[in-house]
Amino acid sequence: SEYADISLKDIDQVSKSSFPLCMRHLFEKLREDHHLKHGGRMQLGLFLKGVGLKLDDALAFWREEFTKKVGSERFDKEYAYAIRHNYGKEGKRTDYTPYACSKIITSAPGAGDHHGCPYRHFSEDNLKAALSRMGLSSRGMEDVMDKVRNRHYQLACTLTFEAVYGTSCDTGINHPNQYFEESQKILKS
Ligand code: SF4
Incomplete structure (x- = not known):
C-alpha cells in the first residue's frame, strides 16, 4: 500500500491503531484462539495482503498462530496452500482482491x-x-x-x-x- 507496508514486528501495534473493527476483531480472535475458520482466514488474509503484508510474512504470521494448535506439517498441508493461493501463487494464479x-x-x-x-x-x-x-x-x-x-x-x-x-x-x-x-x-x- 501507499502508506505502510506492514511488517510482522509492527502488526500488533498497527492492528490497534489503524484496523477497522471487523479486522481488529478477527486479529484479536486469531491471537486468542490460534485459529480462524475459513471465512475469517479469507477476510483477514486478503485485507493483510491489501495493506502490504508480503507473502513470506503472511506465511510466518499464520504459521506462528496455527502451529500453537496444529502441527507444522498439517499447517503446510492444509493452510499454507490457501495463503499462497490468495497471493496468486497457486491454482489459477488469480490475484485475489480484499473484500469491500x-x-x-x-x-x-x-x-x-x-x-x-x-x-x-x-x-x-x-x-x-x-x-x-x-x-x-x-x-x-x-x-x-x-x-x-x-x-x-x-x-x-x-x-x-x-x-x-x-x-x-x-x-x-x-x-x-x-x-x-x-x-x-x-x-x-
Ligand atoms: Fe467497517 Fe466495512 Fe469493516 Fe464493517 S466491513 S467494520 S463497515 S470496514
Missing part, C-alpha cells in the same frame, strides 16, 4: 465464525463493548448505535472512524483497506 464492506456486510457468519461486519453481525452489547474498547464516549457510541439501528452499517463505521481520529471522513467508509489507508494518512501526517 458491501461483501462483508452481506456475508453470513455462522457459529464459531468471526468474519463479517461487527456493526451488522454483533449483538448490541458486544458492539457497545467493542466500541468502548476503541475509546468512544457514550455520546459517540449512541450516535453509532443510532446508525446501526437504522441499518446504516457503513455510516456507523464512518462515525466510529471520525470519533477515533477526531476528524471528518467525508468520503465515508466503503472498504476496510480504505479505512486503513485513511487512518495511516492521519497518523503519519
Whole structure:
C-alpha cells in the first residue's frame, strides 16, 4: 500500500491503531484462539495482503498462530496452500482482491465464525463493548448505535472512524483497506 507496508514486528501495534473493527476483531480472535475458520482466514488474509503484508510474512504470521494448535506439517498441508493461493501463487494464479464492506456486510457468519461486519453481525452489547474498547464516549457510541439501528452499517463505521481520529471522513467508509489507508494518512501526517 501507499502508506505502510506492514511488517510482522509492527502488526500488533498497527492492528490497534489503524484496523477497522471487523479486522481488529478477527486479529484479536486469531491471537486468542490460534485459529480462524475459513471465512475469517479469507477476510483477514486478503485485507493483510491489501495493506502490504508480503507473502513470506503472511506465511510466518499464520504459521506462528496455527502451529500453537496444529502441527507444522498439517499447517503446510492444509493452510499454507490457501495463503499462497490468495497471493496468486497457486491454482489459477488469480490475484485475489480484499473484500469491500458491501461483501462483508452481506456475508453470513455462522457459529464459531468471526468474519463479517461487527456493526451488522454483533449483538448490541458486544458492539457497545467493542466500541468502548476503541475509546468512544457514550455520546459517540449512541450516535453509532443510532446508525446501526437504522441499518446504516457503513455510516456507523464512518462515525466510529471520525470519533477515533477526531476528524471528518467525508468520503465515508466503503472498504476496510480504505479505512486503513485513511487512518495511516492521519497518523503519519
Ligand atoms: Fe469493516 Fe466495512 Fe464493517 Fe467497517 S463497515 S467494520 S470496514 S466491513
